[in-house]
Amino acid sequence: MAPDRGKRKLPPKVAAMKARKRQRLEENGSTPRPPTQKRQEDDAGRTVKLDTLQWKPVQMPDRMDDYEGFFGLEEIDDVEIVRDANDGTTSYRTLPREDGVAKPLKEDENVPFRRTEDQTSNGDDDHVEDWSGFSDGDETTASTQTTEANPTRTRTSSQTSSNEGSSRQSQQKLTSLPFQNLEKVKDDGVNTSAWHHLHLSAETLSSLSQLKFSKPTPIQSASIPEICAGHDLIGKASTGSGKTLAFAIPIMERFLDSRETNRQAPIALILAPTRELAHQLTSHITALGSNGYSVDPNIATVTGGLSVQKQQRLLEKADIVIGTPGRLWEVMSDSHGLIDKFKKIAFLVVDEADRLLSQGHFKEVEEILNALDRKDDNSPSNTPAKTQLQPRQTLVFSATFQKGLQQKLTGKSKPSGDLMNGKESMEYLLQKLNFRSAKPKFIDVNPISQMASGLREALLECAGQEKDLYLYALLLLHQPHQPHQRAHSPSQPTPSPPRTLLFANSIAAVRRLTPFLQNLQLPALALHSHMPQKARLRSLERFSATTNTTSSSGTILVATDVAARGLDIPGVQLIIHYHLPRTADAYVHRSGRTARAEREGASVLMCAPEEVAGVRRLLARVHAGGGDGGKRAGKYQMRTLDLDRRVVARLKPRVGLAKRLADAVIAKEKRSAEEEFFKEAAEELGVEYDSEEMEKEGKGKRGRGSGRKKVEREARSMTKGEAQALRAELKGLLAQRVNVGISERYLTSGRLDVDQLLQGRKNGEFLGPVEGLGFDGM
Numbered sequence: 001m002a003p004d005r006g007k008r009k010l011p012p013k014v015a016a017m018k019a020r021k022r023q024r025l026e027e028n029g030s031t032p033r034p035p036t037q038k039r040q041e042d043d044a045g046r047t048v049k050l051d052t053l054q055w056k057p058v059q060m061p062d063r064m065d066d067y068e069g070f071f072g073l074e075e076i077d078d079v080e081i082v083r084d085a086n087d088g089t090t091s092y093r094t095l096p097r098e099d100g101v102a103k104p105l106k107e108d109e110n111v112p113f114r115r116t117e118d119q120t121s122n123g124d125d126d127h128v129e130d131w132s133g134f135s136d137g138d139e140t141t142a143s144t145q146t147t148e149a150n151p152t153r154t155r156t157s158s159q160t161s162s163n164e165g166s167s168r169q170s171q172q173k174l175t176s177l178p179f180q181n182l183e184k185v186k187d188d189g190v191n192t193s194a195w196h197h198l199h200l201s202a203e204t205l206s207s208l209s210q211l212k213f214s215k216p217t218p219i220q221s222a223s224i225p226e227i228c229a230g231h232d233l234i235g236k237a238s239t240g241s242g243k244t245l246a247f248a249i250p251i252m253e254r255f256l257d258s259r260e261t262n263r264q265a266p267i268a269l270i271l272a273p274t275r276e277l278a279h280q281l282t283s284h285i286t287a288l289g290s291n292g293y294s295v296d297p298n299i300a301t302v303t304g305g306l307s308v309q310k311q312q313r314l315l316e317k318a319d320i321v322i323g324t325p326g327r328l329w330e331v332m333s334d335s336h337g338l339i340d341k342f343k344k345i346a347f348l349v350v351d352e353a354d355r356l357l358s359q360g361h362f363k364e365v366e367e368i369l370n371a372l373d374r375k376d377d378n379s380p381s382n383t384p385a386k387t388q389l390q391p392r393q394t395l396v397f398s399a400t401f402q403k404g405l406q407q408k409l410t411g412k413s414k415p416s417g418d419l420m421n422g423k424e425s426m427e428y429l430l431q432k433l434n435f436r437s438a439k440p441k442f443i444d445v446n447p448i449s450q451m452a453s454g455l456r457e458a459l460l461e462c463a464g465q466e467k468d469l470y471l472y473a474l475l476l477l478h479q480p481h482q483p484h485q486r487a488h489s490p491s492q493p494t495p496s497p498p499r500t501l502l503f504a505n506s507i508a509a510v511r512r513l514t515p516f517l518q519n520l521q522l523p524a525l526a527l528h529s530h531m532p533q534k535a536r537l538r539s540l541e542r543f544s545a546t547t548n549t550t551s552s553s554g555t556i557l558v559a560t561d562v563a564a565r566g567l568d569i570p571g572v573q574l575i576i577h578y579h580l581p582r583t584a585d586a587y588v589h590r591s592g593r594t595a596r597a598e599r600e601g602a603s604v605l606m607c608a609p610e611e612v613a614g615v616r617r618l619l620a621r622v623h624a625g626g627g628d629g630g631k632r633a634g635k636y637q638m639r640t641l642d643l644d645r646r647v648v649a650r651l652k653p654r655v656g657l658a659k660r661l662a663d664a665v666i667a668k669e670k671r672s673a674e675e676e677f678f679k680e681a682a683e684e685l686g687v688e689y690d691s692e693e694m695e696k697e698g699k700g701k702r703g704r705g706s707g708r709k710k711v712e713r714e715a716r717s718m719t720k721g722e723a724q725a726l727r728a729e730l731k732g733l734l735a736q737r738v739n740v741g742i743s744e745r746y747l748t749s750g751r752l753d754v755d756q757l758l759q760g761r762k763n764g765e766f767l768g769p770v771e772g773l774g775f776d777g778m
């Protein structure tokens, strides 16, 4: 008998192993023994009859409350269902217990051919990180749930729960992300008279004063009165323009009003597309709530990581709930009474709404919205859900609402009509959300462009095989602009070191580029959604640390689009799009990680010559906003960043060595992950794993990907000695100066040397003319 695993498609290599095994057995005239038979013989479990078991009644979860004719459910623990592999009959077996606790099935017993995390992303250069990977319902690595900017004053849900071990630790780490302005300020704060026309409470004003926000931003000025007056609202404003406080301040005002009432439900439910953004929202709202208020709100952050049961407990006392849709829906749907509580919230906030509501991305958002809108049994049965008055206000924010921005940026596909204008965006959202008023307020403070005003943009044209070389040149060019070169008084807060965010389209590319840059002595860190949650937090924390002016800390973050939306990291001055963003909205949001809060920054799009025309066309449309049917689109011309090709060419030897070393490490890691996988698969099948035989088989294959495989094989075969020799050679090259030609200046490897080299330089003297991007101003 074998446990029921259903049919799965075997990976080709495993299928080949299986076929070889069958062939050998047929040749020997023996019959294969089902692979799980041995395990069953060894198993101490006992076959039992169903009706002899101690069934326990199950309390029905909220999501079942609409199921008519469903009377109840009972459950039983510690029983495995097994199916006879030959005749398909089913029986039940008790699981052996250790210390009175049932021994769970090993993970791989349930999913024999599931690939491990590393295998998934190492194995495939085309592996693309899409938004389904950002929703974290299925991620179970260590995580966080609530953050505190001020642990002594802020009540957070996590404090109600004990014994949270490492999760608590990572939560505290996350809290230290320096959202600079929002750190608790101990001095007297700033004058807030510019806020007075918004009629906010003294406590909110005091908090704003301490946070040193002397005046509201335009989106805050426009939205806060409408929200406080009870309207639903759709708010559009460029990246980094303060949308978080535009909805957080009214929520805090309502929190103050409701303090005396016996409120049974959270005030607000805030949805965000990524874990990082959910935690950042928590951090911003916590900082607001813990600076000027006599009682702080209880904030629960619900993202993947902690057990669902723990998060359900945390939610019981929450005033404000912030979460990613996957985990939030899991927690809501498996709980008792939580959905009913959430139906009473005063605010539903959908941050980055265009992404959260876009087709096919977050099905859990729809589940949550449907659950919130579901009719109560005692509501008039003939009232359709759409027309019922919702007790809550719905607030929707993003920098981009145009559906057209989600079209591909490659220029290969024809733009599908005009970008949506404000009216159409509103209609789209009206279809998706159950607003309580027929016409929510639509506030668009940047109708023409969604790009921040302090952003400078440029194209860097280079062929695909030279991308790494040009990337290195660009990073060297950017490195020297250290803030310590600027006058800085000791009474001012420490300025952030310059940071660069490098975006790539696939996890595999992030994995390759990070060691490549590190080999070139550039301080690079990785961030993608297949990293364990702790490593994700560590990368962000190191990248964001306020005083990382030494070369050992990261000032370059190599990331997938998991970092594209909403992240507010001080000091990000340069965005590099190593790959073309797939969609125009991704371009807007990636570029929006710099030039925030009226600061300046630059964005460089690396682009192959054949892609340039298409990209220019579409970016012109992005800049034209689309509200005029694209008539202004021709006006915007993105500048080109010219690097002196002769000088760039001199960097080739270093780049070549750094690449070979990075490829070798990646290929070896991939190999060991593959070996592990195939060994497990072979064990499962009861066959012998012969790595040499598999290697031979791989060599014989021709066709798509065989060139890459050859390179991988070569990289894998690099010996330790060869790697050491290459490292030594690279070290030597990095220590040498590179003649940069006409300027008679010399370029060396590390940041310090480059700093010295470039002191007093003028634009255009280093690596060719770069007039226009104004790197000096950064």
Ligand SMILES: Nc1ncnc2c1ncn2[C@@H]1O[C@H](COP(=O)(O)OP(=O)(O)OP(=O)(O)O)[C@@H](O)[C@H]1O
Pocket: 179, 181, 182, 212, 213, 214, 215, 216, 217, 220, 237, 238, 239, 240, 241, 242, 243, 244, 245, 398, 399, 565, 566, 567, 568, 592, 596, 597
């Ligand atoms: N009134 C204000 N005065 C000065 N700074 C502010 C003010 N309001 C917010 N900020 C700061 O501006 C920065 C950007 O704010 P926020 O993250 O809310 O931008 P956003 O509009 O949500 O951006 P994105 O579209 O990228 O999500 C934050 O560092 C925040 O602390």
